[in-house]
Amino acid sequence: MRAVDIAGTALGNTMRSKTRTFLTVIAIVIGAFTLTLTSGLGAGINKYVDTMVSGFGEIDQISIMPGADATAQMPGSSGPVAYDPAEAQATGEFGMAMLTDEDIEAIARVEHLSNVEPVVFVAAEYLETADGDRFTLQSMDLPANAAALELAAGAKPARDAMEITIPETWLEIYGTEDPEAVLGETVTVGIKDLTQQVQTVDAQIVGVSQAAISGVGASPMPSSALNEELHGLQTSGLEVEQPQAYVQAVADVEDMAANEQSVKAALSEEGFMAMTVEDQLGVITGIIDTVTWVLNGFALIALLAASFGIVNTLLMSVQERTREIGLMKALGMSGGKVFGLFSMEAVMLGIMGSVIGVGLGVVVGLAGNAALVSGPLSGVAGLSLFAVDPMALVLIVLLILAIAFLAGTMPAARAAKKDPIEALRYE
Amino acid sequence: MSAAVLETENLVKVYGRGESRFDALKGLTFEIQQGESVAIVGKSGSGKSTLMHLLALLDEPTAGVVAMNGRPVSQLKSAQVSELRNETFGFVFQQFFLNANQTVLENVILPLKIAGVGPAERRRRGMEVLEQLDMADKARNRATDLSGGQKQRACIARALVNNPSVLFADEPTGNLDTATGEVVEDILFGLHRDRGITLVIVTHDDDLAARCQRRLLMQDGMIVADDSGEAVRSAGAGVGQSSREGSRRAGGHGKHAAPVVVDGPGLDGPGPDRSGPDGPDAGPTAPGAATADTVGQDENAGEERA
Numbered sequence: 171m172r173a174v175d176i177a178g179t180a181l182g183n184t185m186r187s188k189t190r191t192f193l194t195v196i197a198i199v200i201g202a203f204t205l206t207l208t209s210g211l212g213a214g215i216n217k218y219v220d221t222m223v224s225g226f227g228e229i230d231q232i233s234i235m236p237g238a239d240a241t242a243q244m245p246g247s248s249g250p251v252a253y254d255p256a257e258a259q260a261t262g263e264f265g266m267a268m269l270t271d272e273d274i275e276a277i278a279r280v281e282h283l284s285n286v287e288p289v290v291f292v293a294a295e296y297l298e299t300a301d302g303d304r305f306t307l308q309s310m311d312l313p314a315n316a317a318a319l320e321l322a323a324g325a326k327p328a329r330d331a332m333e334i335t336i337p338e339t340w341l342e343i344y345g346t347e348d349p350e351a352v353l354g355e356t357v358t359v360g361i362k363d364l365t366q367q368v369q370t371v372d373a374q375i376v377g378v379s380q381a382a383i384s385g386v387g388a389s390p391m392p393s394s395a396l397n398e399e400l401h402g403l404q405t406s407g408l409e410v411e412q413p414q415a416y417v418q419a420v421a422d423v424e425d426m427a428a429n430e431q432s433v434k435a436a437l438s439e440e441g442f443m444a445m446t447v448e449d450q451l452g453v454i455t456g457i458i459d460t461v462t463w464v465l466n467g468f469a470l471i472a473l474l475a476a477s478f479g480i481v482n483t484l485l486m487s488v489q490e491r492t493r494e495i496g497l498m499k500a501l502g503m504s505g506g507k508v509f510g511l512f513s514m515e516a517v518m519l520g521i522m523g524s525v526i527g528v529g530l531g532v533v534v535g536l537a538g539n540a541a542l543v544s545g546p547l548s549g550v551a552g553l554s555l556f557a558v559d560p561m562a563l564v565l566i567v568l569l570i571l572a573i574a575f576l577a578g579t580m581p582a583a584r585a586a587k588k589d590p591i592e593a594l595r596y597e
Numbered sequence: 598m599s600a601a602v603l604e605t606e607n608l609v610k611v612y613g614r615g616e617s618r619f620d621a622l623k624g625l626t627f628e629i630q631q632g633e634s635v636a637i638v639g640k641s642g643s644g645k646s647t648l649m650h651l652l653a654l655l656d657e658p659t660a661g662v663v664a665m666n667g668r669p670v671s672q673l674k675s676a677q678v679s680e681l682r683n684e685t686f687g688f689v690f691q692q693f694f695l696n697a698n699q700t701v702l703e704n705v706i707l708p709l710k711i712a713g714v715g716p717a718e719r720r721r722r723g724m725e726v727l728e729q730l731d732m733a734d735k736a737r738n739r740a741t742d743l744s745g746g747q748k749q750r751a752c753i754a755r756a757l758v759n760n761p762s763v764l765f766a767d768e769p770t771g772n773l774d775t776a777t778g779e780v781v782e783d784i785l786f787g788l789h790r791d792r793g794i795t796l797v798i799v800t801h802d803d804d805l806a807a808r809c810q811r812r813l814l815m816q817d818g819m820i821v822a823d824d825s826g827e828a829v830r831s832a833g834a835g836v837g838q839s840s841r842e843g844s845r846r847a848g849g850h851g852k853h854a855a856p857v858v859v860d861g862p863g864l865d866g867p868g869p870d871r872s873g874p875d876g877p878d879a880g881p882t883a884p885g886a887a888t889a890d891t892v893g894q895d896e897n898a899g900e901e902r903a
C-alpha cells in the first residue's frame with residue numbers, strides 16, 4: 171500500500187465516526203491551545219524585556235547592595251553577639267542591612283567606578299505648577315531608574331541639574347495632550363523637614379515619561395541633584411547630625427564590557443553585592459521563564475490526558491473494525507502496513523487537534539494582546555504580552571504529533587497483531 | 598498432466614490445548630491441479646473452512662506442509678506470503694465483508710490499493726471487472742445499498758480484480774436464493790472456463806458441488822472421499838492415499854458415503870447437466886438448511902470438546 175493511500179485511508183477512517191473524532195480532537199485542541207498561549211505569553215513578555223534591554227543601549231550602571239551576610243542577619247540563629255559600633259552595619263526598617271556613608275566612600279575607591287550615589291527615598295508633599303495648582307506627590311521615581319525610563323518627549327533629567335520628568339498621565343495638570351507642550355515648565359516641589367516645616371525647591375520639567383511594566387516612568391522622576399536636595403531638606407531642621415543609611419547605591423562603570431567582572435569581584439571583596447541592569451532583567455526573565463514553564467507543564471498535562479483519549483478512540487476503532495482489519499490482512503496487507511495505517515490515524519487526530527489548537531491559540535493570543543495593550547494596559551509603553559514565535563509553534567505541532575503517534579502505537583500494534591482468521595470470525 | 602498448483606502433505610490443524618484440544622484436521626495429503634475446479638463438501642464442523650484457510654495461506658498448519666507450485670510455504674517470510682495472497686489468490690468469503698461506508702468501487706479495488714497500484718489504474722481495472730459482472734452502474738453506490746446478490750457479485754469482483762490464478766470461495770451461494778445463487782455460480786464457472794482460474798469452493802450446496810470437476814468430502818477432519826471422475830484413478834500418490842483412507846472411513850458412515858458413488862459425467866460442461874444425475878445423490882444436508890444450522894452446530898462441536 172502506498173504511503174499516500176495509507177494517509178488518505180487513515181483520514182477517511184477518522185472521518186467515519188465524526189462525533190468521536192471531534193471529541194478526541196477537542197481534548198488535543200485544548201492542550202495545543204494552552205501550550206500556544208502560555209509559550210506565546212512567555213515569548214511576548216521576554217520580547218518586551220529584550221526590547222527594554224536593547225532600548226537602554228550600553229548600560230554602564232551598576233547597583234550595589236550590602237552583601238548577604240546570613241549569620242549576621244538571622245535573628246536567633248546564634249547566641250548574643252557582642253556590640254561593636256565600628257563593625258555594626260546600619261539596619262533598615264525591615265532588618266535589612268543598609269549601606270553607611272563609609273560604605274559609599276569604600277565603594278567610590280573601587281577602580282573603574284564613578285558617580286557613586288546612594289539611593290535615597292524621598293517623600294515629598296506636593297508639586298506646584300507655575301499657576302499655583304498643587305498636586306499630591308505620593309511617590310517619586312528613583313533617579314537610579316533613569317536608565318530604564320521610556321520617554322514620550324524631552325530628555326532624561328540631567329544628573330547635576332534641578333530637573334524632573336512627569337509621566338504622560340500628568341499632562342492633564344497643564345490641560346494638554348501634547349507632551350512637547352510642557353517641556354521647560356518650572357514646578358515647585360514641597361517637602362516637610364524633620365520639624366514638619368514645608369520647604370520648597372524649584373525644578374524644570376525636561377521630559378515626559380511613559381509607564382513601563384516595571385513601574386518605571388509611572389511617577390515623576392527627579393534628577394540626582396534634585397533628589398539629593400530634597401533628601402537634604404527632608405532630614406534637616408534638627409541640630410543633631412543624623413547617621414545616614416541607604417538601601418543601595420548606584421555607580422557608573424567605565425567600560426562595562428571589559429571591567430564588569432573585576433568591578434564585581436572588587437565589590438564582593440569589600441562585602442558588597444553588585445548587579446548590572448542586565449543582571450536585574452535576567453532575574454525578571456528567569457522568573458518569566460519559570461512561570462512560563464509551569465504553565466507549559468499544565469498544558470502538557472492536558473496533552474497527556476488527550477493522549478489517553480487518542481488511545482481510547484483508537485482502541486475502540488480497532489475493536490469495531492476487527493473484521494475490516496482481518497479482511498485487509500487476508501487480502502495481503504502486511505502487519506507493518508496495518509500498524510502504519512492505525513498510527514497514521516492517531517497522527518491525523520494529532521494534526522487536526524494541533525493545527526486547530528495552535529491556530530486558535532494564536533488568534534486568541536493576538537486578539538487578547540491587542541485588547542489589553544490598547545485597553546487597560548495602554549499606559550505601559552512598548553508592552554507585548556503575546557508574541558508569535560513560528561519556531562515554537564512548529565515545535566508544539568511536532569510535539570503533539572509525536573505524542574499522538576506514541577499514543578497510537580499501542581492500538582496500532584494490537585491491530586497489526588490481529589490474526590486474519592480470528593478477525594474474520596469476529597462477530 | 599497439468600502441474601499441481603497447491604499440494605499438501607500430512608496436513609494437521611489442532612485448535613486449543615490440553616482439555617480443550619481439538620483436532621480440526623487430521624493429516625490430509627492431496628493436490629489441486631492448475632485450472633481444476635474443486636468443491637470441498639461435508640458436514641458443518643468437519644473442517645472445510647479450516648482446510649480452505651490453510652490452502653489460502655491465511656493460517657498456518659500445526660504440522661504438515663502446504664506447498665505452492667512445488668515450494669513449501671513455510672519457507673516464505675510472512676511478508677512474502679502476504680504478497681502471494683495479494684497477487685495470486687482471490688477470496689470470496691462466506692460473509693460479504695464489504696466496507697459499509699465505502700462505495701462499491703472502493704470496496705472492489707481494495708486488493709489493488711493494498712498492492713500499491715496507482716489510483717487511475719485502480720479505477721480502470723475496478724470498473725472493468727464491475728462491467729464484466731454487470732455491476733458498473735452500481736460502482737458509485739454505497740456497498741450497503743446493494744441487494745444480497747449484488748453484494749455477492751461485488752465480492753466476486755473484488756476477488757477477481759487482481760487477476761488471481763486461484764479463487765477461494767467459502768459458501769459463495771450460502772446467503773443467496775436459488776436464482777441468484779445460480780447467477781453467481783455461472784459467473785464462477787464462466788471464469789473457470791474462460792480464464793482457466795483454479796476454483797476451490799467450500800459449499801453445502803450439492804448442485805454447486807456437482808458442477809465442480811472434483812469433490813473432496815470431509816468428515817471429522819479427514820477427507821473421506823475424493824471424487825473426480827476419471828481423475829481419481831489416474832491421480833498421483835497424494836490423492837491415492839486420501840482416497841484409500843476415505844474408503845476406509847466411509848464404511849462406518851454409510852450416510853455420508855453417498856457422494857462417493859457420484860460419477861461425474863459431463864462435469865466439464867456446466868449448466869444443463871446439473872439437474873441430471875446429481876439429484877438422487879443429494880449430500881448430507883439440504884441446501885439452505887445447512888446455512889441455517891451452521892452457527893448452532895459449530896457451537897455444539899465446540900461444547901462437546903470443551
Ligand SMILES: Nc1ncnc2c1ncn2[C@@H]1O[C@H](COP(=O)(O)OP(=O)(O)OP(=O)(O)O)[C@@H](O)[C@H]1O
Nearest residue numbers: 612621640641642643644645646647891895898899
Ligand atoms: N479457532 C478455533 N478454536 C477452536 N476450535 C476451532 C477454531 N476454529 C475452528 N474450530 C473448530 O474446528 C472445527 C472445524 O471448523 P471449520 O470452520 O473448519 O468447519 P466447517 O467444516 O467449515 O463448518 P461449516 O460448514 O459450519 O462452516 C469445528 O468443530 C470448529 O469448532
Ligand SMILES: [Mg+2]
Nearest residue numbers: 645646647767
Ligand atoms: Mg465453514
